[in-house]
Amino acid sequence: LSALHQFPSNQISGKILNREISSEEYVSSIIERIKGIDSRINSFITTSFDKSISKAREIDCKLKSKEKVGKLAGFVIGIKDNISVAGLKTTCASRMLQQYISPYDATVIERLEKEDAIIIGKLNMDEFGMGTSSEFSRYGPVHNPWNFDYVAGGSSGGSAAAVAAMQVPVSLGSDTGGSIRCPSSFCSVIGLKPTYGTVSRYGLVSYSNSLEQIGPIARTIDDIVPLLNTISGEDVHDNTTVNSRNSFRLPDANEIPDKKYRIGVINDLLFTSEKQIIETISNKLDLLKEFDFFVGEASLKYYDFALAAYYIIATAEASSNLSRFDNVRYGFESNPEGYEWNSYFSQMRSNFGEEVKRRILVGSFVLSSGYYGKYYAKAQKVRSIIKKEFARLFKIFDVLVLPTMPILPFKIGEKTSRPIELYNLDIYTILANLSGLPAISIPAGFSKNGLPIGMQLLANEFEEQKLIDLAAFFEKNDNSMKVHPDI
Amino acid sequence: MPTDESIRKLCNLSRLEIEDSEFEKTSGKIKETLEFFGKLDEFKMDQEDKSESNDAIEIPKENNIRIEKSFDELRDDVPRVMSSNTVNNPNLISGTSTTSSTTTTSKVTESIQEKNTKNSPLDSFNEFTFLNTKRGYVIGPRIG
Numbered sequence: 158l159s160a161l162h163q164f165p166s167n168q169i170s171g172k173i174l175n176r177e178i179s180s181e182e183y184v185s186s187i188i189e190r191i192k193g194i195d196s197r198i199n200s201f202i203t204t205s206f207d208k209s210i211s212k213a214r215e216i217d218c219k220l221k222s223k224e225k226v227g228k229l230a231g232f233v234i235g236i237k238d239n240i241s242v243a244g245l246k247t248t249c250a251s252r253m254l255q256q257y258i259s260p261y262d263a264t265v266i267e268r269l270e271k272e273d274a275i276i277i278g279k280l281n282m283d284e285f286g287m288g289t290s291s292e293f294s295r296y297g298p299v300h301n302p303w304n305f306d307y308v309a310g311g312s313s314g315g316s317a318a319a320v321a322a323m324q325v326p327v328s329l330g331s332d333t334g335g336s337i338r339c340p341s342s343f344c345s346v347i348g349l350k351p352t353y354g355t356v357s358r359y360g361l362v363s364y365s366n367s368l369e370q371i372g373p374i375a376r377t378i379d380d381i382v383p384l385l386n387t388i389s390g391e392d393v394h395d396n397t398t399v400n401s402r403n404s405f406r407l408p409d410a411n412e413i414p415d416k417k418y419r420i421g422v423i424n425d426l427l428f429t430s431e432k433q434i435i436e437t438i439s440n441k442l443d444l445l446k447e448f449d450f451f452v453g454e455a456s457l458k459y460y461d462f463a464l465a466a467y468y469i470i471a472t473a474e475a476s477s478n479l480s481r482f483d484n485v486r487y488g489f490e491s492n493p494e495g496y497e498w499n500s501y502f503s504q505m506r507s508n509f510g511e512e513v514k515r516r517i518l519v520g521s522f523v524l525s526s527g528y529y530g531k532y533y534a535k536a537q538k539v540r541s542i543i544k545k546e547f548a549r550l551f552k553i554f555d556v557l558v559l560p561t562m563p564i565l566p567f568k569i570g571e572k573t574s575r576p577i578e579l580y581n582l583d584i585y586t587i588l589a590n591l592s593g594l595p596a597i598s599i600p601a602g603f604s605k606n607g608l609p610i611g612m613q614l615l616a617n618e619f620e621e622q623k624l625i626d627l628a629a630f631f632e633k634n635d636n637s638m639k640v641h642p643d644i
Numbered sequence: 645m646p647t648d649e650s651i652r653k654l655c656n657l658s659r660l661e662i663e664d665s666e667f668e669k670t671s672g673k674i675k676e677t678l679e680f681f682g683k684l685d686e687f688k689m690d691q692e693d694k695s696e697s698n699d700a701i702e703i704p705k706e707n708n709i710r711i712e713k714s715f716d717e718l719r720d721d722v723p724r725v726m727s728s729n730t731v732n733n734p735n736l737i738s739g740t741s742t743t744s745s746t747t748t749t750s751k752v753t754e755s756i757q758e759k760n761t762k763n764s765p766l767d768s769f770n771e772f773t774f775l776n777t778k779r780g781y782v783i784g785p786r787i788g
Contacts, residue, residue, distance in 0.1 A: 503656075
């Protein structure tokens with residue numbers, strides 16, 4: 158590592174605390190990096206450079222006068238543009254919110270800033286988090302740092318691409334059906350979706366309340382842990398948060414094999430992936446066997462209904478959540494003179510992108526009285542069965558292994574006109590959202606033409622520590638986590 | 645499967661305007677998505693293994709789903725008496741309230757309370773301890 162922007166946050170933090178470098182010096186190097194390459198990646202929607210420099214100077218002053226600084230001093234963080242940061246635009250990559258400036262901080266932002274983390278800007282995404290490729294953005298598609306012609310994955314594409322391209326060391330994304338894990342896999346970084354209820358959703362622009370969680374993305378597991386510890390915990394603003402505050406720790410990688418985790422592989426799902434992905438995951442399983450982990454076959458019933466159930470629930474919740482965007486409370490300046498109210502309302506809401514409109518319409522349809530039993534009630538039943546299926550599997554196994562995505566990253570524009578094909582790509586990731594379980598995507602290797610492959614690990618609810626342990630194990634014993642794109 | 649006419653109606657209800665030139669494409673994709681959802685037709689509501697269903701969320705079977713209620717049938721959604729070990733909030737309506745106010749509101753709440761008491765005996769209600777309370781109010785479901 159030669160330039161400052163290449164270092165992971167935990168190392169930079171140490172250097173800043175020891176006063177080897179100043180916080181301002183580090184933030185300046187990050188700003189230079191973002192300015193230098195973002196025209197090729199398109200990961201940022203809004204930047205907050207001046208405010209970041211001021212905050213960095215504040216930290217330097219504190220250190221100079223030997224005042225106490227927060228645990229995240231030296232962490233520069235990019236935030237997905239559906240998480241509210243006071244004073245910054247929160248556009249959700251939508252035309253509907255292109256002028257909206259958030260008047261308050263999300264709980265996760267409050268917690269980060271309390272620990273002296275620096276928010277450097279807001280990151281590109283699929284509009285309102287609806288997508289698997291970060292192509293459905295008002296601000297244009299995010300480009301994969303490993304090959305600019307390819308998608309970065311979605312919906313937190315900007316969050317993962319910015320980390321992979323070393324524009325920021327860490328970022329926050331949100332995961333409704335794989336939105337953290339999919340881009341993490343496509344960009345070869347680590348992305349964690351915590352158990353539902355671990356992290357407060359207050360200040361997150363809701364797409365599907367019962368499925369989504371905010372989570373960290375980073376290049377090393379050492380950076381994931383302090384971030385997760387900071388953002389997790391009960392919040393009076395979010396009734397679904399849990400009251401026990403888990404503290405996760407970085408394990409000693411040498412001790413992990415002694416924990417004798419039992420690993421389950423869902424073969425039925427694994428073998429529906431592309432051949433190169435199957436081979437890569439199989440190699441990782443071999444590595445686990447070499448270290449005497451128990452690796453066995455796990456079978457998950459009813460998974461073939463999961464995708465339809467997920468999209469029914471997600472679109473139903475989206476149709477309700479997005480009804481608030483009427484261009485009166487939120488929206489952009491537009492003269493209502495001469496319009497009848499309903500017509501004005503409908504016309505303004507037409508500023509949603511095509512994919513968002515379609516999901517609202519489908520969601521309204523599946524909730525309509527004549528079809529409620531056919532779609533929504535069945536989807537909830539499937540959800541409950543899948544959750545029980547996982548409970549059964551976690552009586553046998555500690556961690557389940559799957560590829561994160563069934564295919565390699567694809568070219569920008571290749572699949573935008575085929576929504577069902579895109580929906581089908583979520584089959585491995587939606588399982589954790591339907592059942593509320595924690596899941597992590599870690600880099601597993603590369604295809605023959607140099608595109609990243611990710612491996613997904615799932616654990617029982619509130620057992621993120623097992624995921625962290627195994628990620629640390631792979632980080633130590635597998636070189637694919639130490640490779641970065643050359644930009 | 646919805647017809648083009650019903651999709652137009654859906655647009656109207658969802659307050660979304662779709663250009664005529666775009667309508668055919670959008671409508672085609674919506675139909676395709678609903679066809680994809682049709683996978684659930686193969687799923688039977690009683691498909692689950694009964695032996696493992698004790699802790700499942702009970703969802704009524706398709707034929708029994710009743711989603712419309714007349715206004716009179718709606719529950720009076722007024723906070724009721726809670727046991728002393730869980731709630732000590734004087735602002736909550738209480739069966740033992742000594743509030744001297746004789747306003748119309750209190751009469752209304754009394755009558756509602758009476759109705760609630762008839763519908764669900766307070767005794768059994770008092771026995772129930774809410775695990776998830778904050779400042780005296782019960783706050784939604786909790787995992788774990």
